[in-house]
Amino acid sequence: MTITGAVGRASLAEARERLETVIPSADLSALGGDLFSVLRLIDREHGLRRAVSDPARDGSDKAALVQGLLEGKVSAAALELVADVVRLRWTKPSELSDAVETLAVTAEAARAEADGRIDDLEDELFRFSRVIEREPQLRGALAGPGLPADRKSGLLDALLEGKVTPATLTLVTELVLRPRGRSLEGGLAEFGKLVAQRRQRLVALVRSPVELSEAQRARLAAVLATAYGHEVHLNIELDPGTIGGLSIQIGDEVIDGTIAGRLDDVRRRLAS
Incomplete structure (x- = not known):
């Protein structure tokens, strides 16, 4: 999830600044989940991802495209933020996807912070990573191809629901169901770093x-x-x-x- 190019890094920094202006008035119980929904859409629809990350295409056209697709399907705050993000310059489609994921994780961190539980979120992500390292059968069930997505989601609910912050459950579920080419441990470490950055x-x-x-x-x-x-x-x-x-x-x-x-x-x- 690391954006290495100078143009992409600059756009990511601008996107994160925009997120900070949205957070105070947003429904934080919905914002992160909405952004993850957008991420799933652009990861799944490759043509759409290329269209909204095309540096040669006018930013207003790209914003209008996502607004037409997402209007009424995500919160107003998420829609406004995604429209701003696609207006930025990305040198390749994966940078846009990675930026949206970064914003989604950061929004979940802000949700935990608003609840006074950001320390719990950090600790829970770390502890869960250690649990799956010690329990190869659990890791195999969650990271392997054997269980369908609904069974994995149900397993996570049984293990974590009511025992961790809502943000932790959201982030762990996202990683288990959609690892985006990472190991489960690697994804947890990346998300943990983003949560830590929320507190600088x-x-x-x-x-x-x-x-x-x-x-x-x-x-x-x-x-x-x-x-x-x-x-x-x-x-x-x-x-x-x-x-x-x-x-x-x-x-x-x-x-x-x-x-x-x-x-x-x-x-x-x-x-x-």
């Missing part, structure tokens, strides 16, 4: 051999926030293999203070 904070994966107390978590988050100049959200993973100390990963950077990490470093030095 970094995400640290912390591996520890023992559970950390609330006081220890708070101190670690404060130290990392000072070091990186951003609020840092901690995802804690118990890992007896670390032996002692902590392993902390933020983006591509790994801070390894574990005994196991130091032993691996000694082995690498001896082998070189």
Whole structure:
């Protein structure tokens, strides 16, 4: 879901700014779902996706096309936002699809934020990713081709409904039913990053051999926030293999203070 071209990145930034102007007055219980509906439409109808992402076509014509198709089928806020998005310049059709998905996930994050539950959303996405890693049968049922979509949706409802935020259920269901070429774990990680960006904070994966107390978590988050100049959200993973100390990963950077990490470093030095 990463848009790499300069033109696409600029358009995505503008689309996200437009979303922020829509959020305060939108029905957030509907906005994300409406945007996911639009995403499904343009992913399914390749001719439509090419037409509304064509950089040579007038933006007003593209906006009129989607307005004619979507009028009365999605909320006014979603329709207004999608019309604005197709007016922007996209160098290839997949950029438009990825941008709409980004907006849909961000809208769900805003929904959780408005409910005071954005921390829960982050934690639930992370914990669910760890559950499916530990439960290969569950992962196979959700990610494999064996179960039809309605059975997968029913399984997710049985597992999660009433136990997680509505935004979590929406995002996980979307990934399971429409992975868009990603693994389930990869999609959860991407969505988790977008939720973290909603709070403009970094995400640290912390591996520890023992559970950390609330006081220890708070101190670690404060130290990392000072070091990186951003609020840092901690995802804690118990890992007896670390032996002692902590392993902390933020983006591509790994801070390894574990005994196991130091032993691996000694082995690498001896082998070189």
